[in-house]
Amino acid sequence: MTQTNKKLHELTIHESGEMLKNGELSPVELTQAFFNRIDETEDRLHSFITLLNDRAMGEARTAEAEIRSGHYKGPMHGIPIVLKDLYDTAGIRTTSGSQVDFDRVPTEDSTATSRLAEAGAILLGKVTMHEFALGGPDWTTPFEPACNPWNLAHITGGSSSGTASAVSSGQAMGGLGSCTGGSIRGPASLCGIVGLKPTYGRVSRAGVVTLSWSQDHVGPLTYTVEDSAYMLQAIAGHDPKDPTSSRSIVPDYSLSLREDIKGKVFGLPRHYFFDDDPSVNAEVVAVVEKAVAELESLGAKIEEIELPSLEYVRAANTIIMVSEAFAFHEPNLKTRPQDFGEIVRARFRIGGMLSAGDYLQAQRCRQWSKREFAQALTKVDFFVTPTMTQPAAAFDGYDPIATIQGKSFTAPFNVTGLPAISVPCGFTQTGLPVGLQIAGKAFDEPGVIQAAYTYQQHARWYEQRPNI
Amino acid sequence: MASENKPQISMEEFKLMADRAGLGMDQAELDHLKPIYELYMEYTAMMHSIEFGPEEMVVEFHPD
Numbered sequence A: 001m002t003q004t005n006k007k008l009h010e011l012t013i014h015e016s017g018e019m020l021k022n023g024e025l026s027p028v029e030l031t032q033a034f035f036n037r038i039d040e041t042e043d044r045l046h047s048f049i050t051l052l053n054d055r056a057m058g059e060a061r062t063a064e065a066e067i068r069s070g071h072y073k074g075p076m077h078g079i080p081i082v083l084k085d086l087y088d089t090a091g092i093r094t095t096s097g098s099q100v101d102f103d104r105v106p107t108e109d110s111t112a113t114s115r116l117a118e119a120g121a122i123l124l125g126k127v128t129m130h131e132f133a134l135g136g137p138d139w140t141t142p143f144e145p146a147c148n149p150w151n152l153a154h155i156t157g158g159s160s161s162g163t164a165s166a167v168s169s170g171q172a173m174g175g176l177g178s179c180t181g182g183s184i185r186g187p188a189s190l191c192g193i194v195g196l197k198p199t200y201g202r203v204s205r206a207g208v209v210t211l212s213w214s215q216d217h218v219g220p221l222t223y224t225v226e227d228s229a230y231m232l233q234a235i236a237g238h239d240p241k242d243p244t245s246s247r248s249i250v251p252d253y254s255l256s257l258r259e260d261i262k263g264k265v266f267g268l269p270r271h272y273f274f275d276d277d278p279s280v281n282a283e284v285v286a287v288v289e290k291a292v293a294e295l296e297s298l299g300a301k302i303e304e305i306e307l308p309s310l311e312y313v314r315a316a317n318t319i320i321m322v323s324e325a326f327a328f329h330e331p332n333l334k335t336r337p338q339d340f341g342e343i344v345r346a347r348f349r350i351g352g353m354l355s356a357g358d359y360l361q362a363q364r365c366r367q368w369s370k371r372e373f374a375q376a377l378t379k380v381d382f383f384v385t386p387t388m389t390q391p392a393a394a395f396d397g398y399d400p401i402a403t404i405q406g407k408s409f410t411a412p413f414n415v416t417g418l419p420a421i422s423v424p425c426g427f428t429q430t431g432l433p434v435g436l437q438i439a440g441k442a443f444d445e446p447g448v449i450q451a452a453y454t455y456q457q458h459a460r461w462y463e464q465r466p467n468i
Numbered sequence B: 001m002a003s004e005n006k007p008q009i010s011m012e013e014f015k016l017m018a019d020r021a022g023l024g025m026d027q028a029e030l031d032h033l034k035p036i037y038e039l040y041m042e043y044t045a046m047m048h049s050i051e052f053g054p055e056e057m058v059v060e061f062h063p064d
Helices: A013-021 A026-043 A051-070 A111-118 A162-168 A185-190 A225-233 A281-297 A310-337 A342-354 A357-375 A402-405 A447-457 B011-020 B027-049
Strands: A048-051 A080-084 A122-127 A151-155 A175-179 A195-199 A217-222 A265-268 A303-306 A384-387 A420-427 A433-440
Touching: A013 A026, A013 A111, A013 A225, A013 A447, A026 A048, A026 A122, A026 A175, A048 A162, A051 A122, A080 A162, A111 A122, A111 A225, A111 A342, A151 A402, A162 A175, A162 A185, A162 A217, A175 A185, A175 A195, A175 A225, A185 A195, A185 A420, A185 A433, A195 A225, A195 A447, A217 A225, A225 A420, A225 A447, A265 A281, A265 A420, A281 A303, A281 A384, A281 A433, A281 A447, A310 A342, A310 A357, A310 B027, A342 A384, A342 B011, A342 B027, A357 B027, A420 A447, A433 A447, B011 B027
Parallel strands: A080 A122, A080 A175, A265 A303, A265 A384
Antiparallel strands: A048 A122, A175 A217, A195 A217, A195 A420, A384 A433, A420 A433
16 A cells, blocks of 8 residues: 555656555556546546546556566556547547547557557546537537536636546546647646647647647646656657657656756747737736746746737637648538537638638748747747636636637647647636746757746645645 | 727628538528638738748648
8 A cells, every 4th residue: 555645646647656666556556546536526527528447447457567577667657647539549439529429439549549558557538628629618519518626617728628627636647638729738727737738740640630730739738747748758759650740859858857947048928928918817917927037036037029920820820720620520511510519610610711812821920930939949948928818717608709819828839839838827816727838949848848847846836736 | 809890791702602612501500600700800811911021931842
């Protein structure tokens, strides 16, 4: 039996790793603790679409036997995780949160699924999501929206909604989301956890249902920065099944888990992220300003910078997203439109009504932004911003149209493909989490992880858990 | 997006575009979608308002 003052479902991947490795903690005991936690909380959270109790307990017994026989695989071995329900899982239903794929059972695992399995992770289940990774909570789809563990009357954000609610509430130690405009960092920020969107091409998208192939990213949501580093380590690297996956060498991300940002320059595009705007919540900005001051107190240099393309990037992200989504979903959209939820059906249809000129202008905007951001990153090491414009909205009165209006603080890093992380940085007066976003140069996940880790170890917001 | 001077499209033109896309929508669906499409028109107008330079050529062809 384990010797810890924490409840097992409150352990992080990092904390449990050493205990699993030296036999103080059993993967079977740990996995059962998470299923117990799911039993206690799931009726209020609605995180899961498919629970895999028997399969997971079998995997846990296998992991236990492997570790006991001296075959410890690393930090993900014996760790209970979840997958957003658009990661293909051989023999396990993969719905993408839609009636369209309600009975779809893939015959192969996605590359990320199989890499986590090879690393020894235990798959607890498949979790809910906004339909086809777009829109918001939609009661016209077959699955109930996940609730925010910090306040059940509020949304989790999305589209990786179930991953965020499961990890934040202690139903899982970590999970994978996917991100086309902010679907990893957004729900991570609103649920008080860490979300890491790697550089485009760093992680294979093979076997992950497409929303917008030129902007889709795969990445982890976890309680801490180090846990995201461990998950990224397991899934990163070239994959011949994904022609966009990079051949660049995958570094050892654990080497970045040290506290040092002295002399690092953080670019702060105040004109877009911090100035008054009707779509931006002043309390969120104030919390993030305080976090930026803490970075400075840790030795960072903060420099205000101008990125004029920011004013256009959200528009480019949206146009590219719905155009590519229409191209992917066109056959089903035309033959069985009634099987799509109301929000996604509308947006995908609009994708079919945009012109080639609209799409190409958006791609040209993307080139402009990519060039501008790259130039700025020759003068600064990172960008620092709030992750979200607002704290988690209440379900009551939720307006899905609002999500396509106003600024997006996450989309710029999908359009440019740069790595970006959200790390908790405080709470609003009403107790809703706020996230700090740090983005860096292409493939500088080590730098982004180190900067976020340094802040996290100073601020220690991860020590707070929702009372559910 | 600014809500003042919101771009608008006539129902006739909107229906023509929907038909050309092969979406097969009835009038109720067209009525629902048109105001949402008009929000996206603000985005497309923004894209067409940018004066790009030669660095932003995105259509490339490599024969290999």
